[in-house]
Structure formats: structure tokens, C-alpha cells
Amino acid sequence: MTFINYASREINCKIVYYGPGLCGKTTNLQYIFDSTAPQSKGKLISLATETDRTLFFDFMPLELGTVRGFKTRFHLYTVPGQVFYDASRKLILKGVDGVVFVADSQEERMDANIESLYNLEENLQSQGYDLMNIPYVLQLNKRDLPNVVPVPDLAAELHRKSEPVIEAVAATGVGVFDTLKAVAKQVLTELRKS
Amino acid sequence: MADTPIVMREQQYHQIKAVLAKLRLDSSARVAFLVDKDGQQIAVHGDVSTLDTTSLASLAAGNVAATTGMAQLIGEKEFPTLSHEGERESIHISVIGRVLLIVVFDERSSLGLVKLRVKQASVELASIFEEVIRESSKKETAEASLFAEITDEDIDSLFN
Ligand SMILES: Nc1nc2c(ncn2[C@@H]2O[C@H](COP(=O)(O)OP(=O)(O)O)[C@@H](O)[C@H]2O)c(=O)[nH]1
Ligand SMILES: [Mg+2]
Numbered sequence: 001m002t003f004i005n006y007a008s009r010e011i012n013c014k015i016v017y018y019g020p021g022l023c024g025k026t027t028n029l030q031y032i033f034d035s036t037a038p039q040s041k042g043k044l045i046s047l048a049t050e051t052d053r054t055l056f057f058d059f060m061p062l063e064l065g066t067v068r069g070f071k072t073r074f075h076l077y078t079v080p081g082q083v084f085y086d087a088s089r090k091l092i093l094k095g096v097d098g099v100v101f102v103a104d105s106q107e108e109r110m111d112a113n114i115e116s117l118y119n120l121e122e123n124l125q126s127q128g129y130d131l132m133n134i135p136y137v138l139q140l141n142k143r144d145l146p147n148v149v150p151v152p153d154l155a156a157e158l159h160r161k162s163e164p165v166i167e168a169v170a171a172t173g174v175g176v177f178d179t180l181k182a183v184a185k186q187v188l189t190e191l192r193k194s
Numbered sequence: 195m196a197d198t199p200i201v202m203r204e205q206q207y208h209q210i211k212a213v214l215a216k217l218r219l220d221s222s223a224r225v226a227f228l229v230d231k232d233g234q235q236i237a238v239h240g241d242v243s244t245l246d247t248t249s250l251a252s253l254a255a256g257n258v259a260a261t262t263g264m265a266q267l268i269g270e271k272e273f274p275t276l277s278h279e280g281e282r283e284s285i286h287i288s289v290i291g292r293v294l295l296i297v298v299f300d301e302r303s304s305l306g307l308v309k310l311r312v313k314q315a316s317v318e319l320a321s322i323f324e325e326v327i328r329e330s331s332k333k334e335t336a337e338a339s340l341f342a343e344i345t346d347e348d349i350d351s352l353f354n
Contacts, residue, residue, distance in 0.1 A: 001199060001232060004199050004202065005202045006201065007203070042246065042249060043246060043248075045249055045252065045253065047256075056260070059249070059253075061248045067348045067349070067352065068343065068344060075232075075233065087263055088260070090263075091256070091260065092259075094231065094232060095230075095232030095233075181353045184349070184352070184353075185346075185349050188344060188348075192342050192344050
């Protein structure tokens with residue numbers, strides 16, 4: 001949950017990248033990490049297995065600058081995609097302020113997207129959240145591949161509300177910052193309401 | 195809607211810092227560190243020049259979340275304390291409601307001493323934090339207007 005510290009004048013928010021295995025969540029974080037100035041970021045921590053699959057989470061703190069004199073710090077997390085890591089996915093959603101769903105645009109990953117999105121809704125619910133009411137962005141990743149589902153079809157299948165839908169090629173950075181910006185904007189707008 | 199934000203005021207922050215300072219001294223620890231259960235750091239006292247506190251906060255929260263998950267699988271609510279002892283450096287974590295108290299110590303201290311002092315500090319921290327939570331849920335006009343004034347331009351300017 002958002003943490004506002006008046007003494008150190010900081011706002012801390014937590015954003016989680018969700019999606020099926022190998023859809024490009026870690027790649028999103030890696031790109032943000034690689035293109036951010038050293039003074040604005042901390043370490044990118046990956047709790048990965050030996051075969052490089054995310055085991056528990058990836059984590060990266062990112063400082064975006066100040067709003068009304070408050071330093072805004074975003075804590076970005078990814079979840080492990082594999083079905084059998086559901087327990088760790090639930091844990092990472094605790095205290096979340098905003099969610100990015102990274103969909104894999106390839107035809108053969110359609111079922112995996114649907115299953116993961118369903119799992120997100122369920123896990124949010126188990127933590128007391130409702131996807132319909134939290135800051136949320138749908139990213140359609142891997143648009144560079146030949147076998148992708150057309151954007152309108154993919155969006156029609158996966159969108160849940162009037163969330164921003166952003167096309168991306170995380171591997172080269174296309175759409176990565178647009179996605180982050182879209183979710184960060186909603187999180188900060190929530191503060192305005194609270 | 196996500197949880198209501200936790201709002202920490204100057205005065206409470208300094209109270210917390212004072213408790214951490216005393217704890218560190220009394221337990222001869224390197225660092226005393228308070229983070230919330232989501233991994234966001236709240237206050238720290240001690241020599242942190244070589245310590246990546248942001249990463250430590252996130253990993254400690256992940257560690258507690260994972261062990262709490264394990265506790266529930268065997269029918270416990272949570273494990274209130276965790277300690278990891280290394281060859282020279284060690285970590286003690288205790289769960290105080292919504293926050294975690296982390297103490298980093300080396301051979302100049304001992305787990306027994308740290309546990310004792312942490313117990314005492316926990317009582318004080320719990321009561322300060324109760325107040326933080328209570329006040330966070332109150333709507334205060336000053337803050338309300340501060341954030342109500344955030345404009346789209348303010349937000350856009352973060353991404354330049
Ligand atoms: N062609 C292509 N490959 C991508 C893209 N994004 C990620 N990948 C690749 O997909 C694989 C899995 O990505 P990763 O970020 O580890 O997936 P995660 O399981 O969601 O964290 C890696 O080999 C990436 O290089 C993309 O936009 N286009
Ligand atoms: Mg990954």
C-alpha cells in the first residue's frame with residue numbers, strides 16, 4: 001500500500017507485473033533498469049532458479065522525481081509465471097498499489113494468458129482487492145514476433161475494464177515506459193482521491 | 195480499491211528513530227531497521243553506508259511473507275521472529291503487527307541479547323505504530339488538499 005512519509009517527504013508505491021511464464025515481465029524490469037540513471041535506481045534483485053526462471057520475485061526500486069515536494073519511489077515487482085508457484089504469487093500481491101498484466105501476443109500463448117489473468121483476478125480477491133477497482137494496465141508484449149494475435153482480437157479477449165492497452169516489444173524497450181507511466185499515473189491519481 | 199495509504203508524521207518518525215537508536219545501542223547491533231510488511235522502509239538507525247537497505251527491506255518482507263505462508267500450512271498463524279546466523283554477520287527479524295523490526299548484528303553482540311532488547315523495543319514500536327495507523331485512517335484536510343492538488347502535469351513531469 002502507498003506509504004507516505006512526511007518526515008522524509010517520500011511516497012512509496014508498489015507495482016506488480018503479472019502474466020504467464022516467459023511473457024516478458026523480467027524483460028520489462030530489465031529494460032527499465034538498463035535505461036535508468038544510476039542515482040534513480042537501486043539494485044535489480046532476481047530470485048531466480050538455476051535455469052533463469054523467476055522463483056519468487058524480481059524487485060527493483062525506482063525513483064521518479066518529486067511531486068509537490070515529495071520524492072516518489074516505485075517498487076516494481078514481477079511474479080513467477082509457472083502455475084505451481086501460485087503461493088508466491090499471492091504473497092507478492094500483498095499491499096499492491098497497481099498491476100501491469102503482461103500478455104504474450106503469440107497465438108500459442110493465448111490460453112496461458114487467459115489462465116494467468118483469471119488467476120490474477122482470483123489472487124487479488126483472496127487478498128481483498130478487486131481488479132475492477134485498482135490501478136491496472138494491459139500490456140500486449142512481443143508484438144515483433146510473426147505469429148501474433150491481431151491487437152483488436154487480443155484486447156477484446158483480455159481487457160477487463162477501460163484500462164490502458166499498450167503494445168510492447170519489451171526486448172527492445174518499445175512500450176515499456178509507456179506502460180509504467182500509465183500505471184504510475186493511475187496510482188498517483190488514487191492518492192488524489194484518498 | 196487498494197488499502198488506504200499509511201501516513202507517517204514528523205513526530206512519530208522521530209519517536210521511532212529514537213527507539214531504534216536506543217535498541218541499537220543497548221544490543222550493540224550494527225543496524226536497527228523498521229520496514230512495513232510490504233517491504234517499504236520506514237526508518238533506520240546505524241551504519242548503513244555499506245548496506246543496501248532498500249533491497250534488504252524488500253527481501254526481509256519476502257522472507258517473512260514466505261515463512262508466514264509456511265506457518266499457515268502447518269496450522270500456525272505466523273512465526274513471530276526469524277533469525278539467520280552467519281559466520282560473522284547475523285540478522286534478526288521480528289513481526290510487530292504490520293511492521294517488521296530488523297536487527298543486523300555481528301560478533302560484538304549475541305542473538306540472546308538482541309532478542310531481549312528487541313522484545314523491549316517492540317512494545318514501544320507497537321504503540322507508536324498503532325497511532326500511525328489510527329491517524330492514517332483519519333482524513334486530514336491539510337494532506338487531503340496537498341494530494342488533491344496533484345495535477346496531470348505534475349505526474350507527466352515525472353517521466354521526462
Ligand atoms: N521477441 C521477443 N522476445 C521477448 C520480448 N520480451 C521478452 N522476450 C523474451 O522472452 C523470454 C522470456 O522473457 P522473461 O522476461 O524472462 O519472461 P518472464 O517469465 O515473464 O519474466 C526471454 O527470452 C526474452 O528475451 C519481446 O517483446 N519480443
Ligand atoms: Mg521472470
